[in-house]
Amino acid sequence: MSDHPGKISRRTFMRGTATVAAGVAVIGAPTEAGAQDLAPSRFSSSVTVRFEINGVDHVLDVEPRTTLLDAVRERLQLTGTKKGCNRGECGACTVLMDDRRVNSCLILAASTDGRKITTIEGLADGPVLHPVQQAFIDHDAFQCGFCTSGQIMSAVGCIAEGHAGSNAEIREWMSGNLCRCSAYPQIAAAVEAAAGEIV
Amino acid sequence: MRNFSYAQATSRADAIALLQQPETMSIAGGTELLNWKRIGIVEPARVVDITGIPDMEGVEALPNGGVRIGALTKLNDVAQHALIRDAYPVFSQAILKAASAQIRNLATIGGNPLQRVRCAYFRAEEPTPCNKRVAGSGCSAVAGIHDKHAIFGWTEDCVAVHPADPPVALAALDAAYVIENAKGVRRVPVQDIHVMPSENPAWHNILGNGDLITAIEIGAAATTSAYLKIRERESFEYATVSAAVALDLDGDVIRRARIALGSVAMRPWRLNATEQQLVGQRIGSSEAVAAVDAGFVDARPLSSNAYKITIARNATLRAIELAARAA
Incomplete structure (x- = not known):
């Protein structure tokens, strides 16, 4: 494939696996006139x-x-x-x-x-759970549990940022964590309780 | 995800030199590039990590009263910086209504406008005609699913909208991107960085190989400003329509209005006719309503998104009132 810069190169690149393979083979090869000869050696595959x-x-x-x-x-x-x-x-x-x-x-x-x-x-200190972990248990804040570790890590961050001041604020700042069992009321309650304990 | 080779840039000049290699892309927050690779939108042979470049992070006041924001500053850090929160509420609000808290901790303010359209055909994992995926392959959305698509500035070749929130506020504030390349530094008005389909339906933005957004500059404070985002769920969702408004008021009389709409076109859409007609009008007056209507004379719906014109018009009216209340 040709070495047109930018978007043309990208689009051409999309068209088939043959060109993709060719693109990978380009690594470390001599580059276009004007490009730095030393630059390819800066890139590594590990x-x-x-x-x-x-x-x-x-x-x-x-x-x-x-x-x-x-x-x-x-x-x-x-x-x-x-x-x-x-x-x-x-x-x-x-x-x-x-x-x-x-x-x-x-x-x-x-x-x-x-x-x-x-x-x-x-998070836990030996056998002692982190307050957010304990609050999730106390408030029954999960069903299947798949989202729970992410919810708890996000809640720890949310509380540390100071964005756990109210139920509404918690819901807004925890919106990046989905729970398909829809345990949101219990999750928000757990975060609210833990925030009160940690602060 | 196909593998690639990787380098960390140590300075702006180093990054610019590395980015001139063919099939090379930059990564900062990573919230887009990794997904593009997973879907198969891009397959760079090389990736340059620019997050270690010094002097590209932070918010500083400029001598003329404006601010300069380093391109690598994280979205959450920009929105919650006192200089931004107090002087440019429209911008702070737009950022905090974008994405999720975790993504805003990763995504950079300079990378944010470089996200690509959210059109389902563009993001399809199976080959689907889309001029932004394969130039010349056509547009599946113009006669397909397009209820969230453009009402301004579209062509038969692309009807997608740019989805980002922060650039809408920046457009209303007449902000500029500082772009560096091997030849030097240039400043580009925020709404001009995106390429309209009438110019080239295959392109996303004007950046070429070796172009690096290094900063954003905003002019004088705009405290009487607000951002209203209309969406199908209350948080962590792209806008159906958004409205950014910055006002200069004399009591309740508008001396100057700057209004940009989001998710209605391939770039933030300034309502120039509305801005001109609002001068001298009172907030909430019938003349102000007529001025807003004037901004939608050239709106052109697709077959299933005419509702967006109504929502955009009403969102504009509400955002004007929100901005006036911020005074």
Whole structure:
């Protein structure tokens, strides 16, 4: 395929698997006149990341396409974090990255070097549950449980951000977590109770 | 998801050089690129991670009274920054009504306008005619499902709308994107970054290889402003229609009005005729209503979205009242 820049290249690229294969073969090959000769060597097909998960340091070699979600579940066997939609639409994969809640399906593991990640497995203090975990139990805030780890991680972030001041505020700021069992009233009540306990 | 090779840019110049490689795309928040790859919309051979570039994050006041926002600043951080929250409520509200709290912790304000249309045919996982997917393949939506599609500026080749909320507020504030490439720096008015289907139905925006949005600049404070988003559920949903309004008032008389609509066209749609006719009119007067109606003279519905004209007109009226109340 030709090396037209930008959108033309992208569209041409879409047209068939043959051109896709050709595109992959381009890696590391000489580039168009004017492009930096050194630049292709800057790109790598395997990345070493060092990050802290739940207080433990890890070193992983990952393919660039590996998401943080897949690294956590498949490589580190921390399967409490769930893969729901894998599109950022359901919130089941929510984790804390540097104490902020994020969708781990939308993050490349390669970009997490030096980061601190907290998953559902990192919340409890030994046998003592985190207040948000306990509140979910106390308020019966789940049925099937698949969304629950994401709900709890999101709630921890929501409370820390100061967006758990009322039931309405909790519902707005927790809207990135879907619950198809529709336990929303109990979830919001649990977050409200936990916020009162933590603050 | 097909694999790709990966590099982290260390500076703006480094990113611009790396992005000039063929079949290379940038990633910042990642909330779009990974989904594009999963669906098969793009297959870059190389991805440049720009999140480590210094000096591209944060909000700073400009000497002329405006603000400059680094392109890598996360949506939640922009919306909740005191300079934005207090001086540009329309912009803060638009951001906080976009996406979810988690996505706003990832997505960057510079990447936000580069999200692509939400038309179901464009996002289809099976091959479906769409000029934005494969140029020249046609538009499935014009005679298909298009109840959320355009009422302004569409052609038979593309009837999609741009879905982002923040650029609608930025358009009403006459903000500009600062774009850098190997040749230098240019400033582009916010509504001009998107490409209308009459110009090229296959394109999404004007950015070429090696173009990098580095900042957003907004002019003087617009405290009398508001954003109204109409959608089918109360949160975490794209707009059916949105309205961004910034007013200069003398009592209840409008000295100047700036109005942009979202999700009605391939770019934020300024209601120029309405803005001109509102000057000198009182909030809530019949003249003000007539001025709003004037903005919809050139609205053109598709076969199943005429309801959006009514909603957009009423949303505009309500947003004007909300902005006036913010005074």
